[in-house]
Amino acid sequence: MAKFVTIDGHKLPKQGAFILAPNHYSEIDPVIMGRFMWGLGRVPRFLAKGSLFRIPVVGRILTASGQIPVEREGRGRSDAPLKAAQQLVDRRLAVIIYPEGTLTRDPDLWPMRGKSGAVRMALESGVDIIPAAHWGTQKIMARYSKRISFFPRKRIECKIGDPVDLSDLRGRPIDQATLAEGTARVMTAIAQLLGDLRGETPPAERWDPSKNNQKETGRFE
Template sequence: MALKETRRPSIFWLMAWVCFGLLGGSVKFRVAHPERIPERGAFVIAPNHYSEIDPVIVGMMLYRLGRIPRFLTKASLFKIPVVGWFLRRSGQVPVERAGSAAAKGPSPLAAAREIARAERIVVVYPEGTLTRDPDMWPMRGKNGAARIALEQGIPVIPVAHWGTQALMGRYAKKINLLRRHPIDFAIGKPVDLSEFEGKPIDQHLLADATEKIMGAITAELEKLRGDKAPAHRWDPSLHGQSETGRIEP
Protein backbone atom coordinates (compact mmCIF):
# COMPACT_ATOMS: atom_id res chain seq x y z
CA MET A 1 0.00 0.00 0.00
CA ALA A 2 1.48 3.34 -1.02
CA LEU A 3 -0.74 6.33 -0.38
CA LYS A 4 -0.53 9.97 -1.37
CA GLU A 5 0.13 10.96 2.23
CA THR A 6 3.59 9.37 2.15
CA ARG A 7 4.37 10.34 -1.42
CA ARG A 8 4.49 14.03 -0.62
CA PRO A 9 8.03 15.11 0.33
CA SER A 10 8.20 16.02 4.00
CA ILE A 11 10.50 15.97 6.98
CA PHE A 12 8.82 12.71 7.90
CA TRP A 13 10.64 11.14 4.95
CA LEU A 14 13.94 11.96 6.60
CA MET A 15 12.77 10.66 9.97
CA ALA A 16 11.60 7.44 8.35
CA TRP A 17 14.92 7.10 6.53
CA VAL A 18 16.79 7.48 9.83
CA CYS A 19 14.57 4.99 11.66
CA PHE A 20 14.69 2.38 8.93
CA GLY A 21 18.41 2.95 8.51
CA LEU A 22 19.07 2.34 12.19
CA LEU A 23 16.52 -0.37 12.89
CA GLY A 24 15.54 -1.80 9.53
CA GLY A 25 18.12 -4.57 9.72
CA SER A 26 17.11 -5.50 13.26
CA VAL A 27 13.35 -5.88 12.87
CA LYS A 28 11.12 -8.00 10.69
CA PHE A 29 7.54 -6.80 10.50
CA ARG A 30 4.74 -9.34 10.19
CA VAL A 31 1.39 -7.60 9.95
CA ALA A 32 -1.96 -9.39 10.05
CA HIS A 33 -4.81 -7.58 8.26
CA PRO A 34 -3.00 -4.47 7.01
CA GLU A 35 -6.06 -3.74 4.87
CA ARG A 36 -7.87 -2.66 8.03
CA ILE A 37 -5.87 0.57 8.10
CA PRO A 38 -8.05 3.04 6.13
CA GLU A 39 -6.38 4.73 3.18
CA ARG A 40 -7.86 8.12 4.02
CA GLY A 41 -9.61 10.03 6.76
CA ALA A 42 -9.18 10.55 10.47
CA PHE A 43 -9.12 7.74 12.99
CA VAL A 44 -7.53 6.75 16.28
CA ILE A 45 -4.92 4.00 16.45
CA ALA A 46 -5.02 2.38 19.90
CA PRO A 47 -2.04 0.06 20.52
CA ASN A 48 -0.81 -1.86 23.54
CA HIS A 49 2.29 -0.48 25.24
CA TYR A 50 5.08 -2.35 27.02
CA SER A 51 8.41 -1.01 25.71
CA GLU A 52 9.90 2.47 25.43
CA ILE A 53 10.54 1.87 21.73
CA ASP A 54 6.91 1.01 20.94
CA PRO A 55 6.06 4.42 19.38
CA VAL A 56 8.99 4.14 16.95
CA ILE A 57 8.01 0.61 15.92
CA VAL A 58 4.31 1.46 15.58
CA GLY A 59 5.24 4.56 13.56
CA MET A 60 7.46 2.51 11.24
CA MET A 61 4.68 -0.03 10.69
CA LEU A 62 2.12 2.66 9.84
CA TYR A 63 4.55 4.40 7.52
CA ARG A 64 5.12 1.12 5.67
CA LEU A 65 1.36 0.91 5.22
CA GLY A 66 1.23 4.41 3.75
CA ARG A 67 -0.02 6.55 6.63
CA ILE A 68 1.93 9.19 8.53
CA PRO A 69 1.22 8.85 12.24
CA ARG A 70 0.96 11.75 14.63
CA PHE A 71 1.73 11.20 18.28
CA LEU A 72 0.94 13.21 21.36
CA THR A 73 4.47 13.82 22.62
CA LYS A 74 5.89 15.04 25.92
CA ALA A 75 6.50 18.77 25.62
CA SER A 76 9.92 18.40 27.26
CA LEU A 77 11.20 16.49 24.23
CA PHE A 78 10.56 19.54 22.04
CA LYS A 79 13.15 21.47 24.05
CA ILE A 80 15.96 19.10 23.03
CA PRO A 81 18.08 20.57 20.21
CA VAL A 82 17.57 18.88 16.84
CA VAL A 83 15.07 16.40 18.32
CA GLY A 84 12.56 19.15 18.97
CA TRP A 85 12.98 20.54 15.45
CA PHE A 86 12.30 17.15 13.90
CA LEU A 87 9.26 16.59 16.10
CA ARG A 88 7.71 19.93 15.16
CA ARG A 89 8.43 19.65 11.45
CA SER A 90 6.99 16.14 11.29
CA GLY A 91 3.67 17.22 12.79
CA GLN A 92 4.01 15.67 16.24
CA VAL A 93 2.11 17.54 18.95
CA PRO A 94 3.64 18.75 22.23
CA VAL A 95 1.49 18.30 25.30
CA GLU A 96 2.09 19.10 28.96
CA ARG A 97 0.97 16.18 31.06
CA ALA A 98 1.19 17.32 34.66
CA GLY A 99 1.99 20.19 36.98
CA SER A 100 1.58 23.91 36.51
CA ALA A 101 2.95 23.78 32.96
CA ALA A 102 -0.04 21.72 31.94
CA ALA A 103 -2.34 24.70 32.45
CA LYS A 104 -0.30 26.75 29.99
CA GLY A 105 0.25 24.16 27.26
CA PRO A 106 -2.25 22.32 25.04
CA SER A 107 -4.02 19.37 26.61
CA PRO A 108 -3.65 15.93 25.01
CA LEU A 109 -7.34 15.87 24.11
CA ALA A 110 -7.31 19.31 22.50
CA ALA A 111 -4.21 18.44 20.48
CA ALA A 112 -5.70 15.15 19.33
CA ARG A 113 -8.91 16.86 18.25
CA GLU A 114 -6.93 19.19 15.99
CA ILE A 115 -5.24 16.22 14.35
CA ALA A 116 -8.62 14.55 13.82
CA ARG A 117 -10.11 17.68 12.28
CA ALA A 118 -7.22 17.77 9.81
CA GLU A 119 -8.18 14.29 8.58
CA ARG A 120 -5.04 12.73 9.97
CA ILE A 121 -4.48 9.73 12.17
CA VAL A 122 -3.54 10.00 15.80
CA VAL A 123 -1.87 7.30 17.88
CA VAL A 124 -3.24 7.22 21.42
CA TYR A 125 -2.00 4.72 23.97
CA PRO A 126 -5.09 3.99 26.10
CA GLU A 127 -2.95 2.72 28.98
CA GLY A 128 -1.18 6.08 29.14
CA THR A 129 2.16 4.49 30.00
CA LEU A 130 3.95 1.15 29.86
CA THR A 131 1.73 -1.60 31.23
CA ARG A 132 2.35 -2.52 34.85
CA ASP A 133 1.07 -6.05 34.29
CA PRO A 134 3.92 -8.46 35.19
CA ASP A 135 3.29 -10.52 32.05
CA MET A 136 2.89 -7.42 29.85
CA TRP A 137 -0.80 -7.86 29.12
CA PRO A 138 -2.76 -4.63 28.60
CA MET A 139 -3.69 -3.06 31.93
CA ARG A 140 -6.55 -0.75 32.89
CA GLY A 141 -7.07 1.93 30.25
CA LYS A 142 -7.64 5.66 30.45
CA ASN A 143 -10.43 7.37 28.55
CA GLY A 144 -8.54 9.58 26.06
CA ALA A 145 -9.00 7.35 23.00
CA ALA A 146 -12.68 6.78 23.74
CA ARG A 147 -13.38 10.47 24.32
CA ILE A 148 -11.65 11.55 21.10
CA ALA A 149 -13.51 8.94 19.07
CA LEU A 150 -16.93 9.73 20.50
CA GLU A 151 -16.55 13.51 20.48
CA GLN A 152 -15.15 13.62 16.94
CA GLY A 153 -17.18 10.74 15.51
CA ILE A 154 -14.12 8.89 14.20
CA PRO A 155 -13.21 5.17 14.41
CA VAL A 156 -10.88 3.55 16.90
CA ILE A 157 -8.74 0.80 15.41
CA PRO A 158 -7.22 -1.57 17.99
CA VAL A 159 -3.65 -2.63 17.26
CA ALA A 160 -1.71 -5.29 19.14
CA HIS A 161 1.97 -6.01 18.69
CA TRP A 162 4.38 -8.47 20.24
CA GLY A 163 8.14 -8.75 19.92
CA THR A 164 9.49 -5.28 20.69
CA GLN A 165 10.51 -6.47 24.16
CA ALA A 166 13.31 -8.46 22.48
CA LEU A 167 14.49 -5.32 20.69
CA MET A 168 14.28 -3.18 23.80
CA GLY A 169 13.05 -4.55 27.10
CA ARG A 170 10.65 -2.75 29.36
CA TYR A 171 12.54 0.15 30.98
CA ALA A 172 15.76 -0.94 29.25
CA LYS A 173 18.22 1.78 28.25
CA LYS A 174 19.79 0.00 25.29
CA ILE A 175 18.48 -1.37 22.01
CA ASN A 176 19.50 -4.89 21.01
CA LEU A 177 20.72 -4.56 17.43
CA LEU A 178 22.82 -7.74 17.39
CA ARG A 179 20.14 -9.88 15.77
CA ARG A 180 16.97 -9.52 13.74
CA HIS A 181 13.80 -9.53 15.80
CA PRO A 182 10.41 -10.52 14.38
CA ILE A 183 7.69 -8.13 15.48
CA ASP A 184 4.13 -9.27 14.93
CA PHE A 185 1.19 -6.92 14.52
CA ALA A 186 -2.51 -7.72 14.56
CA ILE A 187 -4.76 -4.93 13.30
CA GLY A 188 -8.30 -5.30 14.49
CA LYS A 189 -11.59 -4.13 13.06
CA PRO A 190 -12.83 -0.73 14.24
CA VAL A 191 -14.26 -1.01 17.75
CA ASP A 192 -18.04 -0.89 17.67
CA LEU A 193 -18.90 2.09 19.88
CA SER A 194 -22.40 2.59 18.44
CA GLU A 195 -24.06 1.80 21.77
CA PHE A 196 -22.45 4.93 23.22
CA GLU A 197 -23.24 7.34 20.39
CA GLY A 198 -25.78 10.10 20.99
CA LYS A 199 -25.56 9.78 24.76
CA PRO A 200 -24.13 12.28 27.24
CA ILE A 201 -20.39 11.73 27.48
CA ASP A 202 -19.79 11.24 31.18
CA GLN A 203 -17.22 9.28 33.18
CA HIS A 204 -19.37 6.16 33.37
CA LEU A 205 -19.92 6.05 29.62
CA LEU A 206 -16.23 6.71 28.93
CA ALA A 207 -15.21 3.94 31.33
CA ASP A 208 -17.43 1.45 29.52
CA ALA A 209 -16.23 2.56 26.08
CA THR A 210 -12.60 2.42 27.22
CA GLU A 211 -13.01 -1.10 28.55
CA LYS A 212 -14.47 -2.14 25.20
CA ILE A 213 -11.41 -0.68 23.43
CA MET A 214 -9.04 -2.42 25.86
CA GLY A 215 -10.90 -5.67 25.33
CA ALA A 216 -10.44 -5.38 21.57
CA ILE A 217 -6.70 -4.71 21.93
CA THR A 218 -6.34 -7.63 24.33
CA ALA A 219 -8.23 -9.99 22.00
CA GLU A 220 -5.82 -9.18 19.17
CA LEU A 221 -2.84 -9.68 21.48
CA GLU A 222 -4.17 -13.07 22.57
CA LYS A 223 -4.09 -14.14 18.94
CA LEU A 224 -0.46 -13.07 18.59
CA ARG A 225 0.68 -14.68 21.83
CA GLY A 226 -1.44 -17.81 21.52
CA ASP A 227 -2.47 -17.42 25.13
CA LYS A 228 -5.31 -16.07 27.26
CA ALA A 229 -5.02 -12.80 29.13
CA PRO A 230 -5.85 -12.72 32.85
CA ALA A 231 -9.55 -12.62 33.66
CA HIS A 232 -9.11 -9.30 35.47
CA ARG A 233 -7.21 -6.40 33.95
CA TRP A 234 -4.24 -5.15 35.99
CA ASP A 235 -5.05 -2.04 38.01
CA PRO A 236 -1.95 -0.20 39.34
CA SER A 237 -3.93 1.41 42.17
CA LEU A 238 -4.78 -2.02 43.59
CA HIS A 239 -1.12 -2.97 43.68
CA GLY A 240 0.33 0.15 45.27
CA GLN A 241 1.82 1.36 41.99
CA SER A 242 1.96 4.91 40.63
CA GLU A 243 0.13 5.78 37.44
CA THR A 244 3.24 7.16 35.75
CA GLY A 245 7.00 6.78 35.88
CA ARG A 246 9.25 3.77 36.02
CA ILE A 247 8.65 0.74 38.22
CA GLU A 248 10.87 -2.18 39.04
CA PRO A 249 10.63 -4.91 36.38
Protein backbone atom coordinates in the same frame (compact mmCIF):
# COMPACT_ATOMS: atom_id res chain seq x y z
CA MET B 1 17.86 -6.10 12.29
CA ALA B 2 14.19 -6.99 12.74
CA LYS B 3 11.62 -8.64 10.53
CA PHE B 4 8.28 -6.83 10.67
CA VAL B 5 5.16 -8.89 9.99
CA THR B 6 1.72 -7.26 9.81
CA ILE B 7 -1.50 -9.26 10.15
CA ASP B 8 -4.76 -7.80 8.81
CA GLY B 9 -2.98 -4.63 7.75
CA HIS B 10 -5.76 -3.98 5.21
CA LYS B 11 -7.95 -2.90 8.13
CA LEU B 12 -5.93 0.29 8.53
CA PRO B 13 -7.63 3.10 6.53
CA LYS B 14 -5.51 4.51 3.70
CA GLN B 15 -6.95 7.98 4.22
CA GLY B 16 -8.94 9.99 6.71
CA ALA B 17 -8.62 10.53 10.44
CA PHE B 18 -8.50 7.77 13.00
CA ILE B 19 -6.88 6.83 16.30
CA LEU B 20 -4.65 3.76 16.49
CA ALA B 21 -4.61 2.30 20.01
CA PRO B 22 -1.85 -0.28 20.57
CA ASN B 23 -0.51 -2.12 23.61
CA HIS B 24 2.55 -0.67 25.37
CA TYR B 25 5.29 -2.63 27.12
CA SER B 26 8.61 -1.22 25.90
CA GLU B 27 10.10 2.26 25.62
CA ILE B 28 10.85 1.56 21.96
CA ASP B 29 7.17 0.90 21.16
CA PRO B 30 6.59 4.29 19.44
CA VAL B 31 9.40 3.54 16.99
CA ILE B 32 8.05 0.05 16.33
CA MET B 33 4.44 1.16 15.85
CA GLY B 34 5.57 4.10 13.73
CA ARG B 35 7.42 1.63 11.52
CA PHE B 36 4.34 -0.56 11.13
CA MET B 37 2.07 2.38 10.33
CA TRP B 38 4.54 3.80 7.82
CA GLY B 39 4.73 0.39 6.15
CA LEU B 40 0.94 0.38 5.83
CA GLY B 41 0.97 3.68 4.00
CA ARG B 42 0.10 6.17 6.75
CA VAL B 43 2.33 8.79 8.35
CA PRO B 44 2.38 8.15 12.13
CA ARG B 45 1.58 11.05 14.45
CA PHE B 46 1.69 11.26 18.21
CA LEU B 47 0.43 13.65 20.85
CA ALA B 48 3.24 15.66 22.43
CA LYS B 49 3.36 18.07 25.35
CA GLY B 50 2.90 21.65 24.18
CA SER B 51 6.02 22.74 26.04
CA LEU B 52 8.15 20.60 23.71
CA PHE B 53 7.05 22.72 20.76
CA ARG B 54 8.63 25.78 22.39
CA ILE B 55 12.09 24.21 22.56
CA PRO B 56 14.40 25.46 19.79
CA VAL B 57 15.07 22.87 17.07
CA VAL B 58 12.91 20.25 18.80
CA GLY B 59 9.80 22.36 18.29
CA ARG B 60 10.55 22.85 14.59
CA ILE B 61 11.04 19.12 14.10
CA LEU B 62 7.78 18.29 15.87
CA THR B 63 5.86 20.87 13.87
CA ALA B 64 7.39 19.81 10.55
CA SER B 65 6.57 16.15 11.19
CA GLY B 66 2.94 16.98 11.97
CA GLN B 67 2.86 16.02 15.65
CA ILE B 68 -0.03 17.36 17.74
CA PRO B 69 0.67 19.67 20.70
CA VAL B 70 -1.38 19.17 23.86
CA GLU B 71 -1.36 22.01 26.36
CA ARG B 72 -1.98 21.25 30.03
CA GLU B 73 -2.81 24.57 31.55
CA GLY B 74 -4.93 25.30 34.58
CA ARG B 75 -6.38 22.98 37.13
CA GLY B 76 -8.81 20.14 36.60
CA ARG B 77 -9.88 18.93 33.19
CA SER B 78 -8.53 21.22 30.49
CA ASP B 79 -9.79 21.53 26.94
CA ALA B 80 -6.55 20.00 25.61
CA PRO B 81 -8.18 16.72 24.47
CA LEU B 82 -10.91 18.65 22.64
CA LYS B 83 -8.41 20.86 20.83
CA ALA B 84 -6.28 17.86 19.92
CA ALA B 85 -9.36 16.02 18.66
CA GLN B 86 -10.29 18.97 16.43
CA GLN B 87 -6.81 18.98 14.92
CA LEU B 88 -7.17 15.28 14.25
CA VAL B 89 -10.34 15.88 12.23
CA ASP B 90 -9.27 19.08 10.50
CA ARG B 91 -5.97 17.65 9.33
CA ARG B 92 -7.31 14.12 8.65
CA LEU B 93 -4.49 12.58 10.65
CA ALA B 94 -3.72 9.08 11.79
CA VAL B 95 -2.69 9.40 15.44
CA ILE B 96 -1.17 6.77 17.71
CA ILE B 97 -2.38 6.95 21.31
CA TYR B 98 -1.40 4.44 23.98
CA PRO B 99 -4.59 4.01 26.03
CA GLU B 100 -2.65 2.60 28.98
CA GLY B 101 -0.78 5.90 29.21
CA THR B 102 2.47 4.22 30.21
CA LEU B 103 4.19 0.83 30.08
CA THR B 104 1.93 -1.96 31.27
CA ARG B 105 2.49 -3.07 34.86
CA ASP B 106 1.02 -6.49 34.17
CA PRO B 107 3.66 -9.09 35.17
CA ASP B 108 3.06 -11.06 31.96
CA LEU B 109 3.00 -8.04 29.64
CA TRP B 110 -0.74 -8.15 28.98
CA PRO B 111 -2.50 -4.78 28.54
CA MET B 112 -3.45 -3.28 31.89
CA ARG B 113 -6.33 -1.00 32.82
CA GLY B 114 -6.69 1.78 30.27
CA LYS B 115 -6.97 5.54 30.66
CA SER B 116 -9.72 7.60 29.10
CA GLY B 117 -7.77 9.89 26.73
CA ALA B 118 -8.07 7.81 23.55
CA VAL B 119 -11.80 7.16 23.95
CA ARG B 120 -12.48 10.78 24.87
CA MET B 121 -10.75 11.93 21.69
CA ALA B 122 -12.65 9.38 19.60
CA LEU B 123 -16.01 10.46 21.02
CA GLU B 124 -15.27 14.18 20.80
CA SER B 125 -13.91 13.98 17.25
CA GLY B 126 -16.30 11.37 15.90
CA VAL B 127 -13.47 9.31 14.40
CA ASP B 128 -12.82 5.59 14.71
CA ILE B 129 -10.50 4.13 17.30
CA ILE B 130 -8.70 1.10 15.89
CA PRO B 131 -7.08 -1.41 18.27
CA ALA B 132 -3.70 -2.94 17.49
CA ALA B 133 -1.27 -5.27 19.23
CA HIS B 134 2.37 -6.09 18.63
CA TRP B 135 4.58 -8.82 20.05
CA GLY B 136 8.31 -9.44 19.87
CA THR B 137 9.43 -5.91 20.70
CA GLN B 138 10.56 -7.08 24.13
CA LYS B 139 13.32 -9.05 22.40
CA ILE B 140 14.76 -5.77 21.11
CA MET B 141 14.23 -3.73 24.26
CA ALA B 142 12.83 -5.30 27.39
CA ARG B 143 10.42 -3.46 29.66
CA TYR B 144 12.26 -0.89 31.83
CA SER B 145 15.55 -1.69 30.05
CA LYS B 146 17.81 0.86 28.39
CA ARG B 147 19.62 -1.78 26.35
CA ILE B 148 18.70 -2.30 22.69
CA SER B 149 19.57 -5.48 20.82
CA PHE B 150 18.87 -5.99 17.11
CA PHE B 151 21.03 -9.08 16.68
CA PRO B 152 20.38 -11.90 16.19
CA ARG B 153 17.51 -10.89 13.94
CA LYS B 154 14.20 -10.48 15.74
CA ARG B 155 10.66 -11.13 14.46
CA ILE B 156 8.03 -8.57 15.47
CA GLU B 157 4.39 -9.12 14.62
CA CYS B 158 1.57 -6.59 14.62
CA LYS B 159 -2.13 -7.31 14.26
CA ILE B 160 -4.67 -4.65 13.34
CA GLY B 161 -8.24 -5.01 14.58
CA ASP B 162 -11.62 -3.72 13.48
CA PRO B 163 -12.71 -0.31 14.79
CA VAL B 164 -14.09 -0.55 18.31
CA ASP B 165 -17.86 -0.14 18.25
CA LEU B 166 -18.65 3.02 20.21
CA SER B 167 -21.82 3.85 18.30
CA ASP B 168 -24.09 3.43 21.32
CA LEU B 169 -21.89 5.81 23.33
CA ARG B 170 -21.95 8.64 20.82
CA GLY B 171 -24.49 11.25 21.76
CA ARG B 172 -24.33 10.33 25.43
CA PRO B 173 -22.76 12.74 27.92
CA ILE B 174 -18.99 12.20 27.89
CA ASP B 175 -18.84 11.48 31.60
CA GLN B 176 -16.83 9.03 33.68
CA ALA B 177 -19.26 6.15 33.13
CA THR B 178 -19.26 6.58 29.35
CA LEU B 179 -15.49 6.87 29.16
CA ALA B 180 -14.96 3.87 31.43
CA GLU B 181 -17.26 1.71 29.32
CA GLY B 182 -15.61 2.74 26.07
CA THR B 183 -12.10 2.31 27.46
CA ALA B 184 -12.92 -1.18 28.71
CA ARG B 185 -14.00 -2.15 25.21
CA VAL B 186 -10.79 -0.81 23.71
CA MET B 187 -8.57 -2.64 26.19
CA THR B 188 -10.47 -5.89 25.67
CA ALA B 189 -10.02 -5.60 21.90
CA ILE B 190 -6.27 -4.96 22.29
CA ALA B 191 -5.90 -7.89 24.69
CA GLN B 192 -7.70 -10.22 22.27
CA LEU B 193 -5.41 -9.20 19.42
CA LEU B 194 -2.35 -9.76 21.60
CA GLY B 195 -3.71 -13.15 22.62
CA ASP B 196 -3.94 -14.09 18.95
CA LEU B 197 -0.30 -13.12 18.40
CA ARG B 198 0.87 -14.97 21.49
CA GLY B 199 -1.35 -18.00 20.98
CA GLU B 200 -2.67 -17.54 24.50
CA THR B 201 -5.89 -16.53 26.20
CA PRO B 202 -5.61 -13.05 27.78
CA PRO B 203 -6.73 -12.51 31.39
CA ALA B 204 -10.45 -11.87 31.81
CA GLU B 205 -9.68 -8.70 33.77
CA ARG B 206 -7.09 -6.02 33.12
CA TRP B 207 -4.27 -5.51 35.62
CA ASP B 208 -5.03 -2.56 37.90
CA PRO B 209 -1.92 -0.86 39.37
CA SER B 210 -4.00 0.88 42.05
CA LYS B 211 -5.07 -2.49 43.39
CA ASN B 212 -1.57 -3.92 43.27
CA ASN B 213 0.29 -1.11 45.06
CA GLN B 214 2.13 0.03 41.95
CA LYS B 215 2.85 3.59 40.93
CA GLU B 216 1.16 4.68 37.72
CA THR B 217 2.44 7.62 35.71
CA GLY B 218 0.15 8.52 32.82
CA ARG B 219 1.22 10.60 29.82
CA PHE B 220 -2.19 11.55 28.53
CA GLU B 221 -5.55 11.10 30.19
